[in-house]
């Protein structure tokens with residue numbers, strides 16, 4: 003595996019032109035920026051600036067009339083994202099919306115989909131779930147008068163194993179049986195990169211009368227998803243990682259159509275969920291939009307939607323099918339290089355394809371924290387998670403095989419020569 007081989011793989015890459023659509027951080031290192039932090043904050047699409055500027059221009063030119071005037075009036079601006087989100091997660095347009103931020107959406111979904119009773123009250127999560135998700139489920143449990151130590155069940159891997167076996171997950175769902183209200187998983191897991199089969203998990207949850215929800219912070223824009231066909235009940239995701247909408251970008255939500263419409267699920271409501279025809283009549287009665295938009299609370303942040311629009315256009319052009327194909331090639335290539343070049347110092351925590359997306363979590367024999375400064379000086383962007391994990395993601399929209407080759411060479415130089 004040589005640099006020339008990596009460059010040849012790049013020449014054959016059908017998505018190679020998309021790299022030019024992004025702005026890479028300005029670093030002075032000889033290999034240029036080696037940006038592998040797209041699982042944390044995606045790069046800025048060049049058009050994000052133009053699209054935000056268009057709305058600044060509209061604000062200046064039209065003032066309040068910008069809600070109705072200009073190329074992209076603000077009143078329906080979030081609808082510019084709906085088609086792209088539906089293709090992204092495999093859903094009907096009525097099932098997806100861009101709104102709020104991720105943890106807010108998780109709470110809003112649990113208001114509707116975690117409705118515990120005295121006998122059916124447990125929530126199943128994975129043991130190393132993202133802290134915000136844990137705080138959310140614990141606080142929801144307390145909100146309903148329960149004690150999280152008895153309602154929130156954390157599934158762990160078997161002793162001496164790294165990953166939760168899917169068979170154990172399914173067995174746990176079956177054994178919780180009637181007491182299980184909700185299965186809530188991060189797919190992929192933020193720390194290990196492990197992905198579960200959405201369809202099997204959802205079917206197992208439904209079999210015991212529970213619901214299945216997914217946090218797709220590391221799944222949206224990374225995995226191929228068919229949320230509607232897999233019968234997933236709800237999902238939420240952020241857009242600042244794989245979806246490149248910028249820091250604090252607006253989040254997404256999916257609710258399966260079987261839960262939409264006149265059945266009036268309990269939900270927290272605000273004026274942006276009010277029937278659009280009557281919203282500005284300012285009446286006191288809430289009349290829900292018959293889609294997931296009924297869960298909207300407030301008028302959304304237009305500048306954040308504008309940057310997301312720039313990125314979603316690229317996803318639509320590239321398509322998730324082609325992105326995942328390249329993602330698999332890049333990550334498999336990365337994996338092989340790590341196994342051959344860094345074998346004595348680094349092991350890979352992330353499961354093999356297809357139980358992962360693009361991110362690899364690397365466990366270092368010696369704490370990698372001491373190298374983070376040197377890596378940064380060499381133009382490397384990865385992140386460190388206590389005590390011994392570095393997460394690195396070759397993102398198919400903008401990373402190349404050459405980037406991956408140079409990253410592993412840089413790791414090698416830093417580890418073995420320091």
Ligand SMILES: Cc1ncc(COP(=O)(O)O)c(C=O)c1O
Nearest residue numbers: 103104105132134188192219240
């Ligand atoms: C899996 C997961 N859940 C929740 C969050 C929290 O996101 P937010 O701050 O957008 O609510 C993150 C952020 O990185 C995450 O990765």
